[in-house]
Amino acid sequence: MINKLISAGFGGQGVLLLGQLVTYAGMIEDKHVSWMPSYGPEMRGGTANCNVIVSSDPVGSPVVTNADAVIALNGPSLDKFEKTVKPGGKLFINSSIVEKKAKRKDIDVYNIPASEMAIKFGNSKVTNMVMLGAYVTATAVVTKDSIMIGIKKFLGKSKAHLIALNEKAFDAGAKLVR
Amino acid sequence: MINKLISAGFGGQGVLLLGQLVTYAGMIEDKHVSWMPSYGPEMRGGTANCNVIVSSDPVGSPVVTNADAVIALNGPSLDKFEKTVKPGGKLFINSSIVEKKAKRKDIDVYNIPASEMAIKFGNSKVTNMVMLGAYVTATAVVTKDSIMIGIKKFLGKSKAHLIALNEKAFDAGAKLVR
Amino acid sequence: MKGNEAIAEAAIKAGCRYFFGYPITPQNQIPEHMAKRMPEVGGTFLQAESEVAAINMVYGASGAGARVMTSSSSPGISLKQEGISYIACAMLPCVIVNIMRSGPGLGGILPAQADYFQAVKGGGHGDYRLIVYAPASVQEAADCVMEAFEASDYYRVPALILADGMIGQMMEPVEFKPITKRKQPPKDWAATGNDGTKPRAQINSIHIEAEKMSAVCKGLQCVYDKIAAKETQYEEFMMDDADICIVAYGTTSRIVKNAVKKARELGIKAGLIRPITVWPFPSEMIAKATEKCKAFVAVEMSTGQMVEDVRLAVNGAKPVLFVGVTGGMVPTPEMVLEELQDIEEGM
Amino acid sequence: MKGNEAIAEAAIKAGCRYFFGYPITPQNQIPEHMAKRMPEVGGTFLQAESEVAAINMVYGASGAGARVMTSSSSPGISLKQEGISYIACAMLPCVIVNIMRSGPGLGGILPAQADYFQAVKGGGHGDYRLIVYAPASVQEAADCVMEAFEASDYYRVPALILADGMIGQMMEPVEFKPITKRKQPPKDWAATGNDGTKPRAQINSIHIEAEKMSAVCKGLQCVYDKIAAKETQYEEFMMDDADICIVAYGTTSRIVKNAVKKARELGIKAGLIRPITVWPFPSEMIAKATEKCKAFVAVEMSTGQMVEDVRLAVNGAKPVLFVGVTGGMVPTPEMVLEELQDIEEGM
Amino acid sequence: MAVVFKKSNVITDVPFHYCPGCTHGIAHRIVAECIEELGMKEKAIGIAPVGCAVFAYKYFDIDMYEAAHGRAPAVATGAKRVHPENLVFTYQGDGDLASIGAAEIVHAAARGEKITAIFINNAIYGMTNGQMAPTTLIGQKTTTSPLGRDPELCGSPIRMSEMLATIDGSAYIERVSLHDVRHINKAKKAVKKAFEAQLAGKGFTMVEMLNNCPTNWGMTPVESIEWMKENMIPVFPLGVYKEVQE
């Protein structure tokens, strides 16, 4: 098994963290993993993205060229990475702020109004969690349990009160693709 | 004709200027010349020296290995360069402050009490001129006239009053080898 | 763990207790990790006012006998060149990390391998060398750092970890192995305050007389020769029966491995020699490969730097080709494969 | 005239009106000459607070459209590496002079040729090149400076004068020839204040997207290829019937010439190829010489740097030997002769 | 109806990449309006730093440079010496001006270089994600002072305006803050004065602006404005530190 993901959006939308959570969950499940951002977060605005590989064999190149899935949190990400999804792969779009539709017909496209849902939950920062819920559920690369372990670790003690919110957002995303 | 000189002494004794005057005189006499210090005067104390070549043909390497003449203004210079004089060449020693004697027998050695003479003229700075007078006179590489043109140029207007003193020192050196 | 964090933690595991650095992407997790961890282990993390200051603090701390590290990325490493040259001449051990980004100039913060020349030929002035490790995974980055400290102390030659930005930013699992200690000579040359029981320390790089300076250079050269003989490291991958030998280091080598596998599927007998130390460079191994291989390909994220060392090693025996992308682009297995197919057709 | 003075005066003759520098032996006569002459010709001499500031002032003045120069010696040139990389990326023309002294470290102030790698492979980070002139006499130093300004403006690539300390300190007669002007493209990219009649200036070296940065690197590469094709300069000396080809540059080449003449007297057919530009390097000429010559010898004041370029050019066709002294020592014709005799015996 | 406020024509149409609520944008506006109001648009040359304002060269619609980290004053010197009649300014963060570029700013002042430094003091390294700056407050947590800045370990915040005011070549130095409209208006006056002093050839000029960095302070923009006012101003007193008359 090898699963390659690209998670992309504006800097600040949490696309890197999204990828890290998948990576961490993979590690928990004793898989070989790699996570590689397209850049360190030196710049805001612009498009940030990361390449995630979860695999039963040791990871060769950490660079994703034929993605099993792409998560696009904003318009420019869709423009840039739609073509990278391999035929039969999955494309997750944050339809709240991406106006364009996907053009590819040979892939599964999921339009998730993630930003709107996040705002409904009262915190636009969990947009990525909605997307993550949808992605994990639709692909089953890792389990929700593993993801939650990661979320708890990343939030730490000082932000433990946010765990529930994150889970709610995750579940909302999950529900949309079930 | 090719004539190679090494002029050496403490930094501050004017060994570089001595070499420059020979070079300049050579140029005036339409010869090919090169002047190369062993270092820029970044350091005081220690031994400064310069390599001078005056030649009827274009100068190849500016580095003097077999010197026609060596001028040693201090003890360390004698130690260092005595061996560089080619057989039959000339060695000029500032005997005022160099205690050792030359060891070589296959060369002409001139012991010139240059520092003492300079002090007698009231200015220890003309030590190099005494040596220069001896060197030019003994070797006839260039003429005194050419040297004097150089001296005038180097002293410039502001120090024109020192021309006579320099000439006196030069002549004193010359007299010793005539 | 992120590559940068693994590098920082490995240094601590190797006994590094002093870190002087200045922020620059994409290596910030190194100083940040150090800022957190050093107080915990009784060490000192200090953010210097600049890269120039940082490398000179390294000079100071290393001269005082400590294990010390600094890290930066391309433009910052350029600023350290004078200091590195001083450290090399004064024969002070230390570890310098360059998480390369794209250049020249401010360039971009995406990964590159365009500082190869600077690292292996000497970006600073004068005749000197660094021991240069080029890890290809987070695990190897950690391993190299530990080894770098040991080797640097042993030879009194500064060591450089030359990692592309991907190694620094990537997350992979890492296991910190116990350090392989060498029998180290005592640091009796260090400035610690002198009670007269040993000659006093004179940490220095000025030698005004040619004879002296020349002797110093020759002394360094001897050490470098020893290092070249003993410290060269590389990995071979599918080289046993390879017709085409690819040479690549760092993340690029992982992409090349994918390409080699694909090539094999297509019946092209490709193999990889991956330098782990890029100085000393595994020239001998490559030279040996000329006996069996029909062609060589250097793959780099640069416009062609390591390829010169491959050419020098191959020395005209076989053709040497070059595949490179730069400016933050990453080569794809497909690009490499295409080149391999072209060669195969030509053969 | 001293080499340093000739270099400074040649710059003025070439229209250079801005000089920013910081004192360092053995190049001080360059800033000192500039300090005297610039006010006379309506130019500006400014002593910067450091080499780092000086190279960035050059960035500023060149970006403003001026002909500008800076000079230093080895340690100071190391400090300029970041700035040089920026200038290269922003494609700003300028002339940089390195009067090399011995290194590494503070080293000595005696002449050396140990900054060759730094000059031709890129001492700074990233993929860039400088046009590097290596004059062998005071006259040639002056000529090279003039040409450097023209070539640098023409290609928008910084030029470096790589001279050993002897060239800088030596006095030889010099004649300033009228400058050979090139048809220069207008400096419409310069920052002068913008009245809206042309696109505004954006002097810059950051390109955050890989595609953009990669395009910039490729653009530079194209220019470098052009320079390599058009600007390579060298001198041949007694190469017509040479069996042994020596390659040497700068003052070393003059010593080699003496050695060649002596060798000829002994019946050894030696010849010299003297690169005048060391980047671009006269590789083609050397490669051609492999057809006739039986062996090559690189002679340098270093522990072996240019010899790599000779090896790359010879590419295994014939043996390449190396004679080098370093640390401020100067090779003697005798040393070279001995090597030639050894080769002759071996042949 | 007349337009009473619109974007200065010295600002381009490229949207700022700054984080929401980052006062870098306000500083840009002030500088642009001063240039416009002084009628110097065609004569202005700006030098962007390395820092969050690295792309300032895209935002000011005048001839611009992007300088190496900390070296903007040297670049400005080069430019100004070639075009002495132009208005030349640098725009630098606290990491850029007070840390790596400390020598360059000190010597631009010492030379009495006729340039203006717009100094954005946000007590942190914004662009590289929140490391300690020389201006970071005692106790302030940053990624490289995770336990809060400890003066024993790494000293106290440096006050550049006070320091540079001791130098003869400096002609106008003022510290302002961008935390509310009144102070923003003051800041604009300061920039105009500095520009005027530059154009009058009086010497080196600088306006230090206290700025926020909500992202790396870990606050909302509104919280950050409050923090700035409460915590920064006591450490960095506002006011004119140097004004050469003549």
Place this chain on the structure above:
Amino acid sequence: MAVVFKKSNVITDVPFHYCPGCTHGIAHRIVAECIEELGMKEKAIGIAPVGCAVFAYKYFDIDMYEAAHGRAPAVATGAKRVHPENLVFTYQGDGDLASIGAAEIVHAAARGEKITAIFINNAIYGMTNGQMAPTTLIGQKTTTSPLGRDPELCGSPIRMSEMLATIDGSAYIERVSLHDVRHINKAKKAVKKAFEAQLAGKGFTMVEMLNNCPTNWGMTPVESIEWMKENMIPVFPLGVYKEVQE
């Protein structure tokens, strides 16, 4: 008969390479005697600069470094952090400390680095043969200001003691002069105070010493002493600029 003066045991037997009458030698003596008198010979670490004092590492009979030009404070920082209980000092010229090393000295002060800088201000670059220093006086002729330093072109002399005194981390800063015996005695007291403040952990300390450079000023040693007194002291007033009590 008792010996009332002899060479300090902190000075080696290597003869100084300084020019005749150069006060670098006096400064060396003062520093050495203070180390000896404080009983710190075995705990002292000195950092020589690049400048005429480049060979200071040969002259002080203690553990010594030779640092890169201007970087002695950074080197001292590295050494002091490793050996916090030692007495660490730099010995730097005005080119070294005030020009190329301006950032390093400012930040050593800002960090409150517990080191002492012995700052030799001779208003010129001695070692490289007489170029202008940041401390060169207005009108003073040097090889790079052949017409005399012109403030319009290159500013006025920088006063480092005054400048560094504005920085919180500095604990003791005094300017002294070596032009006569009385002032030499004062200079020694200043060095001892600075060393003591360092050892008490108070912060950064510096003693700026006005020195001569007969060679590059183009004077006899005796003339140079007179010139120093007449011309340098008015521009660089003597006195204590910072003294932190506690």
Place this chain on the structure above:
Amino acid sequence: MARVIIDKEACKGCGLCEIVCPKKILVLSESELNKKGYSPIEVTDMSLCNACCSCAKMCPDFVFVIEK
């Protein structure tokens, strides 16, 4: 009468204008999102605006044009 013209796509929803408006007529949208994913600023009651330009001076992103 004054008019505040808002470029919603330029707004980053920072809320700085909100705190400086003397008339308290600026609020962040609770329903809308612009293309950058921010809730943009809105005017609640334009008639109260006095064209003081405080919002425009505080806004880091040139969202406002103000007419009077």
Place this chain on the structure above:
Amino acid sequence: MARVIIDKEACKGCGLCEIVCPKKILVLSESELNKKGYSPIEVTDMSLCNACCSCAKMCPDFVFVIEK
């Protein structure tokens, strides 16, 4: 009684001690030269010396040892 011991070879003939000696008993030699080529300092009348050490404190080159 005081004694001034002079290391003539160390002296560089700068004359600084000469100007600070309160007793004016130090003068540069008019006849002698040391190995470095300098005219070294000499004491004209040792009996006048008060061992004030001014010379030693002013001398940059440790020429003096002073006894009392």
